[in-house]
Amino acid sequence: MASFIVECVGWLIIALFSLYIFQLLRDARQRLPPGPWPPKPLIGDLLDLGEPGQQHRTFARLAERYGGLMSLRFGLVPHVIVSTPDALRAVFCAGEGGKKVDNIAGIPSLDVLTAWGHDAHTIFALPSQDDKWRAVRKFAAAEMLAPRRIAGAGALMQTRIVEALHRDLSGHAARGTAVAIRNVVMDPILSLLLGVLYSTDLEAKERAMFRDVIEEIVELLGTGNVSDMFPPIAALDLQGLRRRMKSLLAVVYRPFDEEVVVRRRSREAGEPRKNDVLDIVLDKESEWKEEGSLLNPEDIYGAGASSTAALMEWAMVDLIQNPDVMRKAKEELTRVLGDKPLMEDGDVARLPYLQAVIKELLRLRVALPLMPRKAEADIEVNGHRIPKGTNVLVNAWAINRNAEAWPEPEKFIPERFLGGETRSYLGQDFDMIPFGLGRRICPGMPYALKMIPLILGTLLHRFEWELPAEVQETGIDMTEKCGVVLTLVTPLKAIPKEI
Numbered sequence: 436m437a438s439f440i441v442e443c444v445g446w447l448i449i450a451l452f453s454l455y456i457f458q459l460l461r462d463a464r465q466r467l468p469p470g471p472w473p474p475k476p477l478i479g480d481l482l483d484l485g486e487p488g489q490q491h492r493t494f495a496r497l498a499e500r501y502g503g504l505m506s507l508r509f510g511l512v513p514h515v516i517v518s519t520p521d522a523l524r525a526v527f528c529a530g531e532g533g534k535k536v537d538n539i540a541g542i543p544s545l546d547v548l549t550a551w552g553h554d555a556h557t558i559f560a561l562p563s564q565d566d567k568w569r570a571v572r573k574f575a576a577a578e579m580l581a582p583r584r585i586a587g588a589g590a591l592m593q594t595r596i597v598e599a600l601h602r603d604l605s606g607h608a609a610r611g612t613a614v615a616i617r618n619v620v621m622d623p624i625l626s627l628l629l630g631v632l633y634s635t636d637l638e639a640k641e642r643a644m645f646r647d648v649i650e651e652i653v654e655l656l657g658t659g660n661v662s663d664m665f666p667p668i669a670a671l672d673l674q675g676l677r678r679r680m681k682s683l684l685a686v687v688y689r690p691f692d693e694e695v696v697v698r699r700r701s702r703e704a705g706e707p708r709k710n711d712v713l714d715i716v717l718d719k720e721s722e723w724k725e726e727g728s729l730l731n732p733e734d735i736y737g738a739g740a741s742s743t744a745a746l747m748e749w750a751m752v753d754l755i756q757n758p759d760v761m762r763k764a765k766e767e768l769t770r771v772l773g774d775k776p777l778m779e780d781g782d783v784a785r786l787p788y789l790q791a792v793i794k795e796l797l798r799l800r801v802a803l804p805l806m807p808r809k810a811e812a813d814i815e816v817n818g819h820r821i822p823k824g825t826n827v828l829v830n831a832w833a834i835n836r837n838a839e840a841w842p843e844p845e846k847f848i849p850e851r852f853l854g855g856e857t858r859s860y861l862g863q864d865f866d867m868i869p870f871g872l873g874r875r876i877c878p879g880m881p882y883a884l885k886m887i888p889l890i891l892g893t894l895l896h897r898f899e900w901e902l903p904a905e906v907q908e909t910g911i912d913m914t915e916k917c918g919v920v921l922t923l924v925t926p927l928k929a930i931p932k933e934i
């Protein structure tokens with residue numbers, strides 16, 4: 436028996452060693468972009484990733500050594516990391532004769548997303564060449580996030596975001612209690628989401644639970660998973676992440692499933708339409724022939740809740756740490772809004788400084804620091820080759836802080852967007868990509884750009900902000916956590932004082 440085990444272990448070692456040599460030879464032949472060489476057997480370059488939660492910074496540091504386009508192997512899986520505007524431009528202009536083409540519009544497979552077969556439906560797992568992905572994007576653009584729907588949600592934004600947020604903050608101000616900025620912002624966003632989707636809302640307690648579930652889902656999506664690095668053992672789900680995702684997804688989809696049942700009944704009873712997203716999804720149901728399962732509308736809005744709330748937390752961090760900017764933004768609000776108690780959408784166009792603050796936030800504090808993509812064709816770039824099927828991470832955090840594109844890139848200077856700076860959010864110049872670029876560009880951008888000024892204006896217009904005494908002593912803990920979304924390890928808490 437003992438000799439049998441020794442023999443098996445021997446064969447296993449020989450098999451793994453052969454696999455390693457095979458990989459080295461294959462990598463050498465493939466002309467991959469430069470990177471640490473040779474990668475370690477089995478683990479690849481995992482040891483180079485440094486401190487957990489700091490990958491955006493680690494990749495930027497490694498890029499100084501290996502270049503804007505570099506190869507890293509996480510376990511058995513090769514990745515190409517794009518870290519500079521030049522490298523991004525080169526990847527996107529690698530079509531025939533330098534033609535612009537998005538050949539990295541695929542998406543890496545994540546084992547957690549296979550829970551409940553979710554990967555077959557969710558926009559976050561479908562490759563761009565899949566008909567379903569195209570259908571979901573088309574539906575999102577034409578119906579869910581179409582300008583007329585966003586305009587139609589104006590009244591809901593006013594009540595569920597501006598009024599609700601103001602009420603909540605006033606309550607805290609009256610009690611003198613500190614608020615966790617991310618939570619206090621995310622709750623009204625979720626309330627808006629539920630209104631737009633189903634014309635419903637949840638009780639505050641239930642909504643807070645829903646929020647925590649969404650945050651945990653986002654956290655799971657950004658957790659390094661052995662199953663993704665070693666696909667042959669993915670079925671074992673060694674960290675239990677897929678199992679956890681399964682239970683979280685069940686919670687998130689429950690309200691949707693319940694609403695579908697209720698709405699079907701009300702339609703059968705001939706009750707009037709609500710003309711929300713659910714009505715449209717049900718209209719399309721027979722067309723899709725999938726019992727409404729083609730689309731998970733919650734995914735589309737859920738994605739936006741977390742990223743927008745994270746950005747607003749960074750906004751308050753930067754404003755509290757830059758009192759001059761805070762003062763100018765508040766002065767502008769006072770001047771433009773006068774005695775008006777609450778901000779409205781129509782005010783935004785008259786607030787150029789607030790708009791510059793938002794642009795600078797989007798540059799400096801990318802909500803999604805590492806955009807996951809996958810090569811959908813062989814890409815010849817700068818004498819290297821990114822083979823079809825390779826996972827690509829676009830380090831948007833590093834690109835938005837590129838020193839050649841942005842003077843003093845680490846500083847929060849909204850003034851850089853005043854006086855003629857016309858760079859857009861769309862990534863045409865490849866040096867500012869807060870919403871991504873190309874075919875997978877964030878479909879929720881118009882929605883986000885509508886919500887963000889209203890949220891920020893409400894946070895600033897009628898409130899002064901103070902840090903809790905213990906934070907005043909130590910300063911804000913600026914340790915970042917890089918997951919799908921870039922957040923602070925210690926959530927920002929601050930005390931509002933109503934003016």
Ligand code: HEM
Nearest residue numbers: 735736738739742743802803870871872875876877879883
């Ligand atoms: C501050 C706000 C937001 C930021 C910074 C942001 C940023 C991003 C980024 C960088 C991507 C990846 C794009 C790429 O790969 O090129 C993305 C994808 C996505 N975003 Fe947003 N987003 C925000 C708000 C929203 C909102 C409000 C919604 C929905 C209402 C939304 C829905 C989505 C969806 C569905 C995708 C996946 C698209 C796909 O894979 O085809 N986002 N977002």
